[in-house]
Amino acid sequence: MIVKNLSDHLQLITINRPQQLNALNREVIAELHRALSRAEEDPQIRAVILMGSGDKAFIAGADIKEFMHFTPEEGKKLSEEGQRLLFDYVEQMHTPVIAAINGYALGGGLELALASHVRLASERAKMGLPEVSLGVIPGYGGTQRLAQHIGKGRAMEMILTGKMIDARKAYDYGLVGEVVPHEKLLDKAVETAEAIMKNSPAAIGLAIEAINAAYGRDGFKVESELFGKAFATEDFKEGTRAFVERRKPNFTGK
Ligand code: CAA
Numbered sequence: 001m002i003v004k005n006l007s008d009h010l011q012l013i014t015i016n017r018p019q020q021l022n023a024l025n026r027e028v029i030a031e032l033h034r035a036l037s038r039a040e041e042d043p044q045i046r047a048v049i050l051m052g053s054g055d056k057a058f059i060a061g062a063d064i065k066e067f068m069h070f071t072p073e074e075g076k077k078l079s080e081e082g083q084r085l086l087f088d089y090v091e092q093m094h095t096p097v098i099a100a101i102n103g104y105a106l107g108g109g110l111e112l113a114l115a116s117h118v119r120l121a122s123e124r125a126k127m128g129l130p131e132v133s134l135g136v137i138p139g140y141g142g143t144q145r146l147a148q149h150i151g152k153g154r155a156m157e158m159i160l161t162g163k164m165i166d167a168r169k170a171y172d173y174g175l176v177g178e179v180v181p182h183e184k185l186l187d188k189a190v191e192t193a194e195a196i197m198k199n200s201p202a203a204i205g206l207a208i209e210a211i212n213a214a215y216g217r218d219g220f221k222v223e224s225e226l227f228g229k230a231f232a233t234e235d236f237k238e239g240t241r242a243f244v245e246r247r248k249p250n251f252t253g254k
Contacts, residue, residue, distance in 0.1 A: 001031045002053070009046040010193050011039050012186075018054030024086075024108045025063035026078070033085040040093050046201050047193040048093075050116060051100045051186070052109075058099070058125065061107025064134065067231075068240035076228025079139035082108070083220060087115040087141045091212060094205025096196050100189040101125040101176065106164065111140035114149060117208060118196075119175065120189055121167040122182040127175065128164035135239030135251065139227030144219040150175055 002014040052058040099113035101121040147155035167179040234254040242249035
């Protein structure tokens with residue numbers, strides 16, 4: 001992970017595992033938590049931009065190779081810990097976080113963008129929650145926040161098909177605020193951050209808190225439980241193995 005101050009008040013955090021398309025393992029989640037909490041506690045920092053390194057991905061999801069051999073209890077814990085350290089943490093930060101989606105934002109990657117306060121996309125971005133194609137469900141808040149952003153019907157379709165949508169469709173769905181040429185994405189994120197930073201940081205923090213207060217928390221607990229439950233299935237073992245072996249899974253529903 002690379003932390004860079006773009007100005008006195010604006011920080012860019014780049015997730016830096018390009019060989020694995022910036023997949024989120026526990027170490028990266030812990031590092032992000034540390035960097036974001038430092039930004040949150042620093043009164044000088046008034047906005048944060050999140051981006052993925054390399055040309056291909058924002059974040060291609062949670063690290064499948066890390067969790068594929070987990071037990072249901074470990075799966076549930078992975079989801080709960082991740083939600084606490086990163087996804088809920090970001091959502092509740094008083095320092096606004098802008099997700100600059102510079103490529104694939106899949107699974108945990110889209111979930112991190114959904115937890116952020118503003119989402120902007122490059123024309124090359126592709127977004128989706130493909131977890132059911134691995135025999136599991138979104139476990140970092142995706143079953144809750146996607147519906148909050150784009151409505152239950154569209155969220156249901158995206159999660160059940162596991163299909164990716166492109167940046168234009170994401171814009172039409174209201175999932176991203178703007179779509180810009182790839183090379184202009186960071187400039188657009190800076191411009192958006194500057195517009196935010198003209199306003200009262202105290203009022204911004206309170207506005208975030210008030211907006212978040214509209215949404216209940218029960219569904220997130222259910223999601224972690226069901227995420228763990230999926231780890232007990234044959235389909236989960238088959239789906240994750242098929243991903244690593246680069247073949248189509250043969251699901252049986254067991
Ligand atoms: N976890 C671990 N490794 C991943 C990964 C992930 N989520 N996504 C990509 N990688 C790795 C690949 O295994 C590959 O590694 P090796 O070179 O060591 O084999 C490397 O990144 C490059 O990826 P590809 O060769 O697959 O690149 P591609 O251009 O052919 O395909 C892609 C790109 C369509 C994004 C494809 O990589 C892909 O489908 N990735 C997985 C997406 C996914 O299913 N995400 C959801 C994860 S589950 C989750 O997030 C659960 C949750 O909610 C908590």
